[in-house]
Amino acid sequence: MSKAMRNLLSGATVALGATVAFSGAAIAEENQAVLDQISQYSTDNSVAQVNSVFQLSDVSPSDWAFDALRNLVENYNCIVGYPDGTFRGTRPLSRYEFAAGLNACLQQIERMLEGGGEVTQEDLAALRRLLNEFEAELATLGARVDDLDGRVEFLEDNQFSTTTKLNGEVIFNLGGAFGDSRADGPGPIDDEFTFSNRVRLNLDTSFTGRDRLRTRLEAGNITRLDRATGVDAARLGFDTNNGNDVEIGKLFYRFPVGDNITAYVGAVGLGLDDIFDVTNPYFESSGNGALSRFGRFNPIYRGPDGAGAGFNFDLGERVTFSAAYLADDGGASSPVSKNGLFNGNYTAGAQLDFAPSDNIMLSAVYTRRYQQGGDVNLSGSTGSDFAADPFGFAASSNNFGLQGSWLIGEKFNLGGWVGYTNADLKDPVVTGNADVWNWAVNAALLDVGGEGNTLGFIFGQPPKLTEADIDFGGGPITFDGSDSTYLAELQYRYKVNNNITITPGAYVLWNPNQNDANDTIVVGTVRTTFSF
Incomplete structure (x- = not known):
């Protein structure tokens, strides 16, 4: 120099x-x-x-x-x-x-x-x-x-960690269910107003800047309203009741493979909705989406899950193909017969997403499921008792869903789905077959009364057993589901600030449990969500 x-x-x-x-x-x-x-x-x-x-x-x-x-x-x-x-x-x-x-x-x-x-x-x-x-x-x-x-x-x-970020969500819920009688038999609804909570802490770790290892700790005491009313369709979309004992709710790893593939591997709590886009952007979240469990997304996405793997493959700017195989995380770790990763309850699925424009999203999903006797739940706990387990025996099912979401202008989103399940009874002696249908439409009016606020409406038919037959060897016994249950939800999401949202709302069930003789059930709630 x-x-x-x-x-x-x-x-x-x-x-x-x-x-x-x-x-x-x-x-x-x-x-x-x-x-x-x-x-x-x-x-x-x-x-x-x-x-x-x-x-x-x-x-x-x-x-x-x-x-x-x-x-x-x-x-x-x-x-x-x-x-x-x-x-x-x-x-x-x-x-x-x-x-x-x-x-x-x-x-x-x-x-x-x-x-x-x-x-x-x-x-x-x-x-x-x-x-x-x-x-x-x-x-x-x-x-x-x-x-x-x-x-x-x-x-x-x-700092807490050089690689790990902590984010959390706390829900305070004030609400209850109301009606003259239960949907599963005589007796009154448990209609006391309750105040309950759910807490989730997510530890998100990245080792490369493009991957994420999520460890979720969860506790809550929000009761399942199906136990208060006698019908799954009454359940809240955010119920969690483990007596406020801290548990691991999710444990999965997401990482890129090349430029176009994102892979997932999970041991606890990995669901199809973690891998697939459920195409319901304004109502899918349990913390800030629909109040009802049915209103969050197509029940086709619910089933045996928790442990397994999946991927998203971008085929271009507007097309994505996804696939996954998930086993029940309660049995995937067990070496006992009819358990393990490949010999117990499972879901295998694939989905194709197509965005013809920036404001329109369409998706088609298919899943193949097997559920052992006593574990069968074809409705994902969102419909009638008949739709959940029409046989009382082990069952395999083919499940099909179509979903769509359309942002019309800047302030109005229209969405919906239709789902169909065809199930076969699995037993050496007894045979049977069942069809289950569900559908929903929803609307979200954005920035109503202030920026970030949302007025939401959902209407649909929770999973309904439309037709079933079972043959014990003496000829088929047929069920024809003539009555339909309908659900309507109205909510208003008020954004206090970036970290607090208050959502008052209610949803109504007509003809619960596919029986027009059952009294109407109403669920009212005020959900306050804190995020950080």
């Missing part, structure tokens, strides 16, 4: 340090807006190193500054461009942004000289003039660097 250059850089450093030391407190307070501006510049304007001026697509030899740019690139290698290969030379530039670029060039020139390079006297004089002109801005940059160093040191000393 030449003596002149050493003196220049040394003088710049001393001047910078003296200025920061003399006015550090004042700079930190008075120039906070400047620091924020520089931080925004550094964050938003991601750049890439340029080795030749011809790499900049918007710079041509006819530009008045072409020779200057070529000199900086070829002689000092201190010009950077945007990721899209542009320089954007006509963009207005503040003094602080110029100082940030000048500081980067100084550092690059110093590294070059340490390696034996040379700087011309003309460029040396220009650097000296620029240092004098931008002394205050460079001092501000120094204060920012010192401030960032202090913050990093504090985070290193106090």
Whole structure:
């Protein structure tokens, strides 16, 4: 390094340090807006190193500054461009942004000289003039660097983990079910108003920046309203009742395979809705979606799950293919006969997503399931008792679903689905077959009464056993489901702030348990969700 250059850089450093030391407190307070501006510049304007001026697509030899740019690139290698290969030379530039670029060039020139390079006297004089002109801005940059160093040191000393983030959700629920009698027989509904809670803590760990290991801890005492009313369709979409004992609710790992595939492997709580897009963006969440369990998404997605693997394969910008194999996590870890990963209850499924436009999403899903006797639940606990287990024996089923969501304009979303299940009884002696249908439509009016608020409506037919037959050897016994249950939900999601949402609402069940002789059941609730 030449003596002149050493003196220049040394003088710049001393001047910078003296200025920061003399006015550090004042700079930190008075120039906070400047620091924020520089931080925004550094964050938003991601750049890439340029080795030749011809790499900049918007710079041509006819530009008045072409020779200057070529000199900086070829002689000092201190010009950077945007990721899209542009320089954007006509963009207005503040003094602080110029100082940030000048500081980067100084550092690059110093590294070059340490390696034996040379700087011309003309460029040396220009650097000296620029240092004098931008002394205050460079001092501000120094204060920012010192401030960032202090913050990093504090985070290193106090952070929870270098790889793991904690996020959580807490629900307070006030509500109850009402009606004259239970849907599964004589007797009154348990209609006391209750106050209950659910807590979820997610530990999300990333090892590469593109993957995620999720460990969820969960506790709650929100009761299942099917036990209060006698029908699954009355269940809340967020019920969890483990006596507020902390349990592992989910444990799965998501990671990329190449540029177009995302893979999932889970041991606890991995569901199809974690892998597949259920195509119900405004109602799928248990914390901020539908109040009813049925209203969250097509029951076709519910079934034996918890342990297994799946993937999403992007076939283009608008088409995605997904597949998964999931076993009941209660049996996947057991070596006992008719258990384990491949010989117990399972779900195997595939889905094709298609987005014809930015505002329309369509999906078609197919699942194949097997459930042992005593575990059969064809409705995902969202419909009638008949639809859940029409046989009382083990069953395999083919399940089909179509879903759609359409954002009409900026303030109104229309969605819905239809699902069909064809099940076969599995027994050496007894035979049987059953058909189960369900459908729903929903509407979300956005920003009603304020930004972030949502007025939602859901109407549909929870899973209904439409036809079934069972033959014990003396001829088939046929069931024809003539009565239909209908559910209607109305809710208003009020966003208090980014972390608190209050959702009052109610849903009504007509002809619960596919019996028009049953009294109507009403569920009213106020769900308050805290997220952090």
